[in-house]
Amino acid sequence: MTLFVLVHSPLAGVLTWAHVANVLWERELGVVVPGLHSDVEAWQAGTPYWSQHVDQIRESLSQLPSEGPEAVEADEAVVLVGHSGAGSLLPAVGAAIERPVAAYVFCDAGVPRDGASRFEGFGSAEVVESFRRSAVDGMMPPFPAEAWEDAIPDAGVRREFMQDLRSTPLEVYEEPLPVAAAWPEAPVAYLGFRRSREMYAESVKRALAEGWPFSELEGGHFQMLVDPERVARGLLQLCRKCGVEL
Numbered sequence: 001m002t003l004f005v006l007v008h009s010p011l012a013g014v015l016t017w018a019h020v021a022n023v024l025w026e027r028e029l030g031v032v033v034p035g036l037h038s039d040v041e042a043w044q045a046g047t048p049y050w051s052q053h054v055d056q057i058r059e060s061l062s063q064l065p066s067e068g069p070e071a072v073e074a075d076e077a078v079v080l081v082g083h084s085g086a087g088s089l090l091p092a093v094g095a096a097i098e099r100p101v102a103a104y105v106f107c108d109a110g111v112p113r114d115g116a117s118r119f120e121g122f123g124s125a126e127v128v129e130s131f132r133r134s135a136v137d138g139m140m141p142p143f144p145a146e147a148w149e150d151a152i153p154d155a156g157v158r159r160e161f162m163q164d165l166r167s168t169p170l171e172v173y174e175e176p177l178p179v180a181a182a183w184p185e186a187p188v189a190y191l192g193f194r195r196s197r198e199m200y201a202e203s204v205k206r207a208l209a210e211g212w213p214f215s216e217l218e219g220g221h222f223q224m225l226v227d228p229e230r231v232a233r234g235l236l237q238l239c240r241k242c243g244v245e246l
Contacts, residue, residue, distance in 0.1 A: 002102055002244055003030040003064075003076050004235075007057060007093070009084035010036055010049070010172045011140070013164030016083055019157075019228035020235070027232075029246065030072055034060035036086075038169050049172045054092050061097055077102040079239055084221065085173065087203070088112040088121065091183040101186040103242040105235060108193045108221055111203040114179035118172070123201040131173065139167040151222045161225060187242035189213040191234050196221040213241035 004024055006017035014035045021031045034057045038049050064072040077100045082090045087109025094101045110121035119128045134140050142165035145158070152158040190207035194216055197204060207214050215234050217223060224231040239246060 001030050001072075001076065002239075002246055003032065003072060003078045003099075005057065005061070005078050005080050005093075006031065006033045007080070007082045007086040007089060008033070008036060009086050010038060010053065011085060011142075011165075011168050012083075013161070013166075015161045015164045015225070016222065017081075017224060020224045020232050023228050023232035024235075030076070032060050032064065037166070038172055040169055043169065043171065048175055049169065050089060050092060050175065050177045053089055054096050057089070057093050058097055061099065075099065077244075079103045079105060079235075079244060081105040081107055081235065082109050083107045083224070084109050085118050088118050088177045091179045092177065094183065094186070095180050102244045103186055103239055104184060104188045105191060105238055106188070106203065106207070107191045107224075107231075107235070108196055108200060109203065110200060111190075111206050112177050112179050114181075115176045117174050117176055119174060121200075121202065123199050127199060132170065135170045138170050140170055140173075141167050148222075151220045152225050154226075157225050161222075187213075187244075189238035189242050190215075191231075191238055192216040193219045193221060193223045195219060213238050 006021060008014055008016040014033050017033045021033050024031045036053045036056055039052055042052055043049055079102050080090050080093055087106045090104050091112060110118060122128050131140060148158050152161055189212050192204055215238055217234055219226055
């Protein structure tokens with residue numbers, strides 16, 4: 001059984017993937033949704049935020065049960081799926097975990113370049129400047145409720161999503177992230193959402209240039225909270241194109 005590791009943006013929380021995870025579970029597929037948090041004190045002590053996040057994902061995988069009805073074998077291959085700013089973590093996660101990677105899937109996410117920051121992967125200087133202006137004492141506060149109304153129209157889901165948000169250090173998006181020269185050592189695919197394509201235009205361009213399996217769905221940046229069934233189907237279709245056994 002292939003194990004899906006669904007990684008949320010450092011700006012968001014685990015609810016990002018909760019509904020898609022439920023769809024995959026109902027199809028009897030293995031799913032892990034690691035929670036990421038950014039420890040300012042650890043960063044000040046010399047541990048980059050990206051390294052903290054990679055360690056948190058690795059820890060989530062190490063805590064999977066090895067016995068019982070939900071047991072996951074230690075050598076089970078994983079599909080690493082990153083949404084938004086989590087895309088930049090995927091190569092480092094693949095290099096850090098002991099499990100084999102069956103595929104990498106960027107979901108409306110930035111495809112990283114070695115030594116580049118998340119901000120450098122944004123398709124718009126205006127968006128970067130907006131993020132910088134929002135920061136207070138080096139921390140980006142959660143966007144206000146009205147900013148999410150179009151992206152997450154269901155009021156109940158939106159409220160639950162917002163309860164999961166925390167302020168994020170600006171440095172998370174300014175720090176350089178590593179990509180090993182040998183990456184990718186496994187198939188790569190890209191799932192985009194049409195309404196937010198401009199933000200990740202460079203990543204889409206790269207995916208197409210590399211010939212990676214590519215699919216684009218109607219909807220906005222958090223379409224997984226609007227139509228999780230369709231997003232799950234999109235992920236599975238791309239995985240099949242990558243040769244992943246489901």
